[in-house]
Amino acid sequence: MNDPYLILEVAEDADDATIHRAYLQKVRAFPPERAPARFQAIRRAYETLRDERVRRRHRLFPEGPPPATDLLAAPASGNGRPDLDTLLAALDWSLRAPGLEDGHG
């Protein structure tokens, strides 16, 4: 995930204070000793959005386009419950999937 707004989970028009708050919250959730890579990404994102001047610079001259996976990482709007067809299809898949121990096929 490259998009700093996505990493800090802040809106594009968030102000300095909001961004700082989001940064602290994220750092608490992903401290460097437990999630070093995530922490680095959070640090980088904060450095990119820290104040209006750097935000403007980032908007006009981004380092490169973000990976396509950024779009997939965006929060989705569903309620987290599958529809019945999706659930039944997954159940059916399981019946036909190779067994784990003594399954035959």
Add this chain to the structure above:
Amino acid sequence: MAKKRKAQPQRQSLPKLRERARNALHRGDHREALELYKQLFKQQPDADTRADLAVAYLNRAAELAVKGHYRDAAALWENMAGSCGEREQGVYIEWLLLGGRVERGARLLQEADATLTDSNEAARLHALLALVLLGQPAAAGEALPADSPLWEQREAMLSALQAYCAGDDDALRESLKAIPFRSAYRDLRSLLQALARRDSEPGEAREQLRRIPAHSPLAPLARSLATHDGADDTALIGLPAPLRDLLLALRGWTPARREALSRFPTGDPENAKAVLRFALGVEDVDPALLRRFCLAWLPRHPEGMASVERKIGPLSNAEREWVKAQAGEWQRDPDTLKRHWPRCAEALVKEDRPLAAALVFRHLADILDNARASHPWDSAPQQYLQRALELDPADRAGYLKLIGLARREGDSKLQQTWAERAAKQFPEDVEIRLLAADVAYRRGAFKQAAGHAASALARDSLNPAARSELLLSHVAMARQHVKQGRHDLAQRDLQALDGTLSGSEPRAILALVRSLVHLDDKQRDAAQQHLRTAIDALGEGLATRFRFLVHGKRMYISQRTLTRLYNEVSPPKQEPAPTPATLMELASLIRRFRIDGDEEILDTLDQLQKPLKDAARLDLEEDQYRTLLDALFEVEHHALLAHYGRIASRHFLGHPRFLFFEIFGRHKGDETGLNHTDHFRLKHVMDVAESQEDQQLMEWIDDFLYDGLPPFLGDVGLPTQLPSMPPMPPEVRAVLEEVMDRLGTDDPMEALQFIMEMSDEEDDDAMFPPLPFPPRGRRR
């Protein structure tokens, strides 16, 4: 794929046939193994062969089942039962149920229930039947009685599934209560419970999923859910579609967005067209994110702008120009970016975003400035920087950059304009103040320079640069007063400064200058007194004498008058011999004094030439020679440069810089007098500089040689070969042609080299040190 050729029945010896069948079985070729065992069984229908044939049937059937061909698998099992007797009935029932022959499977399961010895297998098959009936109840036909409890449990489970999907957890709990502990639906009940609590108790949910037994038909799903729950979305791309869909649905992905994932660009991640096509197909994404994403990718595929606009709405003019300008940068197309960045900036101004516009102008200025090599006289960088500062007057770096550019162009007026504006914008900024002081000083605005230096010193009282700038400005002002005959003003100004400045050196310099003011004012005693004070603080010696003479000459006091006074206060015979430190101080003074021009420095160096040449006996380190020679080269004192260059070259054989300095000094910086030996020495120096990547030395040699080479030797350096005889003075041509004749060569370079080697032999070059590099190959 081409079908395997069926094994032809051949009359083969039984042992051979058996061996082939075994081999096929071992290498996993179950199809061939089955055919061979069938042949074998026809020829030898004994119990062992029957057992082997049964294994071959079961293996082949299992192979087909893995591929999803359950009906074929079940048919093979039936063939096996006909030939070899029934065995492994459990798998048969499973294949019947999964292959759509549910009624027969259910009936057999009821009949075999008592005979299935493996309880796990029985549980698995019952669960399988229950799960199959969940979606197709009619498939059971008459196999299950209408009063079978499974029907009731099925209804409850369907309600539970619907309640879960609807997010109605109370109804889910109620429905699940109707599923008894020993129900065939118990694993599905556990799975639903785990799914329902995965948001509130993710750890417990995962644990519950893991507790679903491995023999359960739901085990693959339960394990996958537990394993992939926290995985990145992209890690799910390779999973089977039904499983991936469920996982993404659990993450809140709508069906449309899930569908987009199937079009995820898995090829070249830089393929902008594919990425944009994918992005435009993704539903249910924050519009702001999608807009950012598409804008970031559009420069790589600007042709997609219309499609993107259809999806995310129209782009602003500034955004359109931004995309085109960025595309120009991506394609390294200077014309495109020069056309679209200014348009982008002006569009931003119209959109009332002056700071963003300023940023664009600065960016453009940077790009153009970096391309200066090809457009040295392009004034666009300055113009864009000025425009940026108009839009964003608080941009400190912009002022510094603009002042730097103006300095490089030698435009002192523009330098001062922007330095003054910067100082006005950042009155508390010491660095800006010092820069403004320097710019003002170089323009001769000494009072202004002193003002800026005083402001800097007021904010940072220990700043040595501010102190030095203040002193320099006041000394310059004193000089002006003296020129106007206003000695009183000069003294007053210097005296006032004396109270402001701290440190022995600045005060000593003040004393020295005050001495000069008195001297010019014919107050000899006071002049002597101040000079004594200065010498006491600065120390007797060549460097202090140098300071005094340069300052004095800049006040138009005659050399004779200056020398007389200095000798009175510090007789030359008592003056300590120079040390390496003296020479280093002198080098530093030469550099510092150059700000007011070279004339008085050169004049004073001429005057002090004898003691300075005598000091060359000192054993200096390499870096000390270099410091001194660099300073002498900057001020172009040829005699001392040649002298110290020669001595340094002897001390450090092969040192390219020292050799260059010596030659440059000896020829007084005039290449026209260069003889061939020196030409070739310089060529070797150039080679060494090139190998050492000493760009500065290479440029010096280039500058030195540029106009001085004979026309046929090219413009830079000395080519090793001449392709043909270029135009040259007739007398040179005559000599060269004669030598070429004698040598029997058509190559003018060879002749030229011969001439030089000959001149080398009979040269008067004995005064030069031996060449520090191997001589070029000789040809006799």
